[in-house]
């Protein structure tokens with residue numbers, strides 16, 4: 701009997717502890733439910749978990765060509781100054797293999813699918829005798845300089861819409877610079893352009909801004 705009693709006491713004690721536990725567990729559960737409900741509600745109103753995507757990803761920098769989507773491309777003038785002229789010309793001669801199917805380069809060479817390119821750099825645009833240029837390229841006029849050749853080789857059809865030159869273009873400024881330097885070595889040997897954004901030399905911090913007669917940046921005297 702005494703043993704039964706004690707066992708009942710124990711059981712009662714346990715039940716009491718169980719009630720306490722259940723109550724605590726109930727509150728924890730309740731808190732969880734409330735928390736879940738709040739987070740669902742706040743999710744509805746604030747979209748904290750789904751940041752809105754901007755329409756264009758990444759920073760758009762004016763003047764930078766998107767297809768390259770890397771570090772900003774250097775200018776033609778900079779690309780022409782990255783290595784000694786002789787090395788650049790040698791690199792251009794190699795890259796010129798992309799042009800050979802349509803062009804000859806030696807002075808007085810035959811026209812093919814495209815006109816002979818001997819003397820083209822520094823020479824007049826669309827002026828090779830015996831070649832039937834597109835009206836659009838003829839209308840361009842002027843002479844082939846570094847900037848024109850850069851734009852042309854980058855994307856001929858974008859630069860002269862209606863051109864007959866079926867060539868996709870060279871997306872890397874390094875390639876364009878090398879080929880232009882090679883064409884130039886077989887052309888008028890124009891002087892290399894001075895990289896425009898060159899930092900002012902030490903001690904010349906107050907040099908005139910670009911366009912304000914920096915004698916050296918103007919076309920060098922012959």
Ligand code: HEC
Nearest residue numbers: 798799802813814825826827833834837863864865866867
């Ligand atoms: C699929 C043939 C083809 C390829 C490849 C090609 N060209 Fe041409 N190119 C032409 C044609 C055709 C013209 C004439 C365009 C016109 O009349 O509109 C031309 C014109 C030119 C001109 C203008 C010539 C002038 O007398 O004013 C230059 C410069 C030139 N190409 C350079 C290149 C270079 C450099 C490459 C290689 C990176 C190249 N081309 C690749 C067909 C080609």
